[in-house]
Each structure stands twice: as C-alpha cells, then as structure tokens.
Amino acid sequence: MGAVRNILLIIHIISAGLWITEEFISFIMRRLIAANRGKPAELTLANATLVINGTFGPLASMGILLTGIGMTLNNGWVLLGIGGYTPGWLFVKQVIYIVLIVFVMVVLRPQSEKLAAAFKAATSDGSMIDEARELGSRMWTLGTIHSLIVLVNIILAVWKPAIG
Ligand code: HEM
Numbered sequence: 001m002g003a004v005r006n007i008l009l010i011i012h013i014i015s016a017g018l019w020i021t022e023e024f025i026s027f028i029m030r031r032l033i034a035a036n037r038g039k040p041a042e043l044t045l046a047n048a049t050l051v052i053n054g055t056f057g058p059l060a061s062m063g064i065l066l067t068g069i070g071m072t073l074n075n076g077w078v079l080l081g082i083g084g085y086t087p088g089w090l091f092v093k094q095v096i097y098i099v100l101i102v103f104v105m106v107v108l109r110p111q112s113e114k115l116a117a118a119f120k121a122a123t124s125d126g127s128m129i130d131e132a133r134e135l136g137s138r139m140w141t142l143g144t145i146h147s148l149i150v151l152v153n154i155i156l157a158v159w160k161p162a163i164g
Contacts, residue, residue: 005074008067015063016154022053023147042128046136047119088163093153100149108142115139
C-alpha cells in the first residue's frame with residue numbers, strides 16, 4: 001500500500017466528504033432561512049449558503065479528480081479503459097464523475113448565477129423577493145440531486161462490485 005496511494009486516498013476521501021457535506025449545510029441553512037422569512041437575515045443566510053456551497057463544490061470536484069487520476073495511474077490502471085485496464089466499478093465511477101460535472105456546468109451553475117442575480121435585485125432593505133425564493137427552492141432540489149449522485153460514487157467506491 002505505498003505512501004503515495006495512502007496520501008492520495010486520504011485527500012480523495014476528504015474531498016468526497018466535503019462534497020457530500022454541502023447537503024448537510026443546505027439542510028441546516030434551509031431551516032434557518034425559513035425561520036427568518038421576511039427578515040433581512042433571510043437574504044443574508046441565503047447568500048451565505050450560496051457562497052459556502054459555491055466554494056466547497058469546485059474545491060471538492062478538483063480534489064476528487066486530481067487524486068482520482070493519481071490513484072488510478074498509481075494502481076497501474078487507466079481512465080475509462082483507454083489503452084489499458086480499468087476495474088468495472090472504477091469505470092462506472094469515472095463515467096458518473098463526468099455526468100456530475102456536466103450536470104454542474106449545464107444545470108447547477110446557471111441556476112446559481114440566476115439566484116445570485118435575484119439576490120442582488122432584492123429590495124433595498126435587504127429582504128428577499130418571491131422570485132428569489134422560487135429560484136432558491138429549485139436550487140435546493142438540484143443540490144439534493146447532485147448529492148445523491150456523489151453518494152452513488154461513495155457507495156460504488158467502498159463496495160467495489162464486480163461489473164463487466
Ligand atoms: C463523485 C466522485 C467520487 C467520489 C465521491 C469518490 C469517492 C471515493 C471513496 C470514498 C473512495 C475510498 C473507498 C475505500 O477506500 O473504501 C474512493 C476510492 C477510489 N477512487 Fe474515487 N470517488 C469519486 C470519483 C473518482 C474518480 C473520477 C476517479 C478516477 C479518475 C476515482 C478513483 C478512485 C480510485 C482509484 C480509488 C481506489 C483507491 C485504492 O483503493 O487504491 N474516484 N473514491
């Protein structure tokens with residue numbers, strides 16, 4: 001089990017943890033936001049959630065990718081079976097990772113930009129507008145879909161089912 005593999009795996013697991021933590025942050029913040037409905041704190045908390053998840057996401061996805069590639073090559077495997085061997089469970093994980101990044105780029109990021117713009121349009125006294133609340137609840141749903149996809153890869157990685 002070489003030191004390189006262990007160091008990469010530790011960073012990989014921390015990155016996976018960071019990614020799935022977004023769901024717990026959203027769960028807690030959602031309740032705080034609802035408890036402050038109509039007060040200036042509602043907008044501040046919603047903005048904070050967008051900033052926290054917008055910071056964790058790119059960090060986690062880059063951490064996963066770089067250490068994932070490192071461990072794959074370190075174990076003598078290849079990416080997506082191109083020019084060599086990739087275990088079935090890892091092949092599926094790599095495909096799911098690509099799907100996740102496409103989901104983030106095509107669906108999640110444009111939605112969060114719309115939400116950030118709606119926050120800016122909020123009234124001068126800092127209270128939330130209904131349009132932003134609607135965009136916010138759509139963002140929660142998309143965030144949960146994202147977390148479920150990450151969870152599938154965690155299960156696949158630990159279970160390592162014989163595929164193919
Ligand atoms: C959502 C994305 C991903 C998540 C949540 C994730 C999560 C994990 C977790 C939790 C483990 C540790 C499993 C264990 O030791 O029991 C693991 C192992 C591993 N992951 Fe990922 N992973 C992801 C994407 C990737 C990608 C894209 C690659 C390759 C490019 C990759 C390559 C690997 C490898 C090679 C191992 C096994 C390392 C070893 O045991 O030597 N992972 N992954």
